[in-house]
Amino acid sequence: MSAYLEIDNLSVAFRSRGGGSFLAVRDVDVQVAQGEFISIIGHSGCGKSTVLNAIAGLVDPARGGVVLGGREINGPSPERAVVFQNHSLLPWLSCYGNVHLAVERVFGGKESREQLKARSLAALELVGLSHCRDKRPAEISGGMKQRVGIARALAMEPKVLLMDEPFGALDALTRANLQDSLMEIQLKTQATVVMITHDVDEAVLLSDRVVMMTNGPAATVGEILSIELARPRKRLELADQPAYNHYRSEILRFLYERQGHPSSEAA
């Protein structure tokens, strides 16, 4: 298995308020194959988002780096699209406008106006929101906003789709619904995905491998678990499968026995 996305001994430091610096993540080493779905899970504050932001190019590594398709990344780029936790749609643009902004940026010089429009519409169609193309973000529900965020990211045809707790702010039913959609979309597009989550079920359901991180500061990869469940996966069928429950308890054991929650340790 040749690595498509290589997170290579990545360490990220932040300036602390006193003027010194502290290490948020240290020596993170993960290889991701093309078309693979990776989840990064860990307690809050363990630097999951920092790893994702480093892949996105939004923060610079202190040591090590990230290589995508043989090239070391250096700053943000549309080839690594991000689905933000709070959707980050621009409130003054319609759903279509938000998607089209990305499409225009990526394909603007190369394709005709009609082709660009078709791309934007197809992306909205993919997430099942064709009927909302002219609505503004304030007029649609939280789950729909997140769908538009996913449409915007996918419309860029990125090499890697980065998702930062994309469903964290949604209610359980909407979340389940979106997870199913995401599985379908990923099956269709064969996208390479790195997703941050703190939801164990979400990680097992969606991922090919789950990267479990130790507690911060200076968090690193504790364990990587391969989820060998056949696709397409059906939420209801999986619930009764011993393998599914085995993976689930593996992750729970890591999170709660080996990496007891930081706040309960302090207490």
Added chain:
Amino acid sequence: MSAALKFVSRRAAASEAASLLTTATPANQPRMPPSRPLTLPPPVSALNLRLRALFALLLPPLLGIAGLLLVWALVAKGSDYLPGPGKTFTSAVQLFSDPFYRTGPNDQGIAWNLLASLERVAKGFGAAVLVGIPLGFLIGRFSVLNRALQPIISLLRPVSPLAWLPIGLAVFQAANPAAVFTIFICAIWPLLINTALGVASVPQDYLNVARVLNLSEWKVFTRILLPASIPYVLTGAKLSLGIAWLAIVASEMLTGGTGIGFWLWDEWNNLNMEHILIAILVVGLVGLLLEQGMSAIARRYDYRSQ
């Protein structure tokens, strides 16, 4: 319609409050509803409701104005110089019957004076918009520029409008451009500061989107900074226009010639107190209209209200 409902519910609340007062019960007993059959209020027609709502809407401001007129009349009764509302009204009818006369450069109808003031405000405010908004964008976007200009802004902003007039007179050697310059320099600060604030407080999330998309600086400006900061810019413009209107009346008193401020001072020299009172009301009314106009524009272009 909602105003009508509010009105009815306020009446209901009032009657409930009244019943609370009359049926006071000991604290340890649960308060029982009065044992009378549940009756609905008699049906009211929609037109009737609407009339009531209109009445409820207009009554308080009309009462306020009536109170002001009453106080004015009482004060005028005890004063030798201050004319009462009646006398002022008669004078106003006469004045506004011929607002566009022109018998000489210093004797023109009130409409000409008003238009002269509005023209100066338009020029000064327009110049402030042309300079203040782009400069505000640069200050908000580039923190170096912000740090370079912040001390100057903080120093000059609190200076009273009229303090700039001699500078204007010295530079332009003429009254009219000096007045416009005074307007410009007073009106620029709220525009500058609000625009810079608007640009600086564009949520980082939106800028992260711009970074991931690798948008050009021009696209970042047109697609993200401009729409995100328009509410701030328009608030700045509203404040600016208000200050411009405040400043023009004062500077025209000093520069003379034409303008509502000049006219007011001229009437003081004529000891025509009715006209001074009329001038005050007209200045207030025009200021109100300017502010309402800016608010309407702000509502039109604010993405949050669409």
